Amino acid sequence: MTDAPPSMPPTAADDAALVQAVLAGAPGAFERLVRQYQGLCWHIVDRMVRHPEDTRELCQEAFLRVHRYLHQYRSESPLKAWIGQVAYSVAKRHLERRRIPLAEAADGADGMALAESVGQDFDLETACAEDEAQSLLHAAIEALPPLQRTLLTLYHLDEVPIGEIASMTGLAEGTIKSHLFRSRKHLRAILEPRIGVPA
Amino acid sequence: MTSPPPMVDERAWQAQEQALRAAHGGVAGPDAATVADRRLLRALREPPLSPLPVDFAAEVARLAAPPAHARPADTRLERLLGAGLGIALGAAALVMGLEQGTQWLRAVAEQAPPGTLRFGVALIACVGSSWLIGLLPRSHSRGPLRH
Numbered sequence: 016m017t018d019a020p021p022s023m024p025p026t027a028a029d030d031a032a033l034v035q036a037v038l039a040g041a042p043g044a045f046e047r048l049v050r051q052y053q054g055l056c057w058h059i060v061d062r063m064v065r066h067p068e069d070t071r072e073l074c075q076e077a078f079l080r081v082h083r084y085l086h087q088y089r090s091e092s093p094l095k096a097w098i099g100q101v102a103y104s105v106a107k108r109h110l111e112r113r114r115i116p117l118a119e120a121a122d123g124a125d126g127m128a129l130a131e132s133v134g135q136d137f138d139l140e141t142a143c144a145e146d147e148a149q150s151l152l153h154a155a156i157e158a159l160p161p162l163q164r165t166l167l168t169l170y171h172l173d174e175v176p177i178g179e180i181a182s183m184t185g186l187a188e189g190t191i192k193s194h195l196f197r198s199r200k201h202l203r204a205i206l207e208p209r210i211g212v213p214a
Numbered sequence: 215m216t217s218p219p220p221m222v223d224e225r226a227w228q229a230q231e232q233a234l235r236a237a238h239g240g241v242a243g244p245d246a247a248t249v250a251d252r253r254l255l256r257a258l259r260e261p262p263l264s265p266l267p268v269d270f271a272a273e274v275a276r277l278a279a280p281p282a283h284a285r286p287a288d289t290r291l292e293r294l295l296g297a298g299l300g301i302a303l304g305a306a307a308l309v310m311g312l313e314q315g316t317q318w319l320r321a322v323a324e325q326a327p328p329g330t331l332r333f334g335v336a337l338i339a340c341v342g343s344s345w346l347i348g349l350l351p352r353s354h355s356r357g358p359l360r361h
Contacts, residue, residue: 046275053274057266067264075274082278118219152257164261171258189221196222196230199254206250 025051030094037085049078055095055173056102059183062165063106065157073109077102092182099175099183103165110161118162118194148206155205163198170195 025033033051036044056077061070080101088097110117156164162184169175169183170191181188237251267273323331 043275045278046271049271049274053266053270057270058263061263062261065264070264071267071270074270075277078274079278148253149257149260152254153262156257156261167258168261168263171255172261190219192227193219193222196227197219199230199234199258202257203250203254206253 025094027090027093031090034085034088034090034094037082045082048081052095052098053078055099055175058168058173059099059102059165060106062168063103063161064109065161065164069109073105074102077105080105093179095175096179096182099169099179100185103183106161106165116160118160148209151209152202152206155202159198163194166191166194167198 033044033048037048053074056074057070060073060077061067064070064073077098081098084101088094107117156167159167166180166184169180170177175183177188177191180186180191184191186194233247233251234255237248238255319331
């Protein structure tokens with residue numbers, strides 16, 4: 016990956032200075048802002064749409080929106096959450112235009128069943144090897160609905176707190192926890208029979 | 215739009231979080247459940263992502279700021295051309311008015327009914343003065359908006 020996060024996360028003062036520099040038209044300031052948050056934006060959009068070319072176009076669109084509406088940003092919420100919100104809404108609108116459901120039905124009939132079917136098709140003998148188990152889990156994650164995939168990535172890879180994920184997605188914290196809990200439970204259930212975990 | 219999932223019990227949520235934290239921190243022993251949690255955690259932290267292009271930030275910055283060096287030059291040229299055209303038109307109108315204005319006025323006065331010329335001049339004066347008055351409040355109201 017080329018989008019390794021910076022060693023130190025930016026403080027609110029860093030964000031405010033960067034925003035001021037972009038608004039003042041300082042040379043290179045907007046590119047710095049993009050570099051700072053491109054990883055987060057890419058993760059959100061990529062997890063939502065799962066198509067490299069669409070991801071690139073939608074991420075561009077998200078950052079152009081950020082550039083256009085940056086004067087409306089108020090530093091009450093972290094810049095990361097604000098940019099994440101823009102990226103999420105751009106990707107969500109893309110899915111809506113393509114009539115791709117964002118989340119599975121409330122009873123879990125759609126996405127989770129699909130994720131489980133990945134496990135059933137997998138070679139049970141070879142799945143014990145760790146790398147193969149990772150492949151199995153990755154395939155199951157890929158089979159999850161866009162919202163669940165995105166929430167898992169934001170929480171576990173980008174380590175975004177639940178409160179900030181709620182700001183980005185407009186979902187209630189309880190709803191996010193519920194999605195995370197159920198997704199992890201299903202993924203673990205796929206893994207369990209292969210390493211002898213009692214049900 | 216799908217309806218939200220049923221709320222998770224807070225204790226169940228905390229138990230799952232605790233198990234994953236323990237698996238990550240190596241607190242728990244290497245039993246099968248911990249191995250499963252570790253593998254799950256690793257898969258969640260290394261999801262299959264398409265690679266971010268190396269030049270992405272530079273490309274977006276270029277798109278956000280279209281040729282900034284070219285724009286002022288274009289604007290300056292447009293302004294110069296516009297001003298030149300305006301001056302040329304104004305000068306031509308002035309020359310034509312000085313040369314033939316008296317003839318035009320006479321012709322209009324001869325063709326139109328008596329008093330029309332005076333009425334026309336009065337009408338132009340009225341429209342001009344109301345336009346000038348209209349400029350005053352507008353220039354006052356614009357002032358504070360610039361600051």
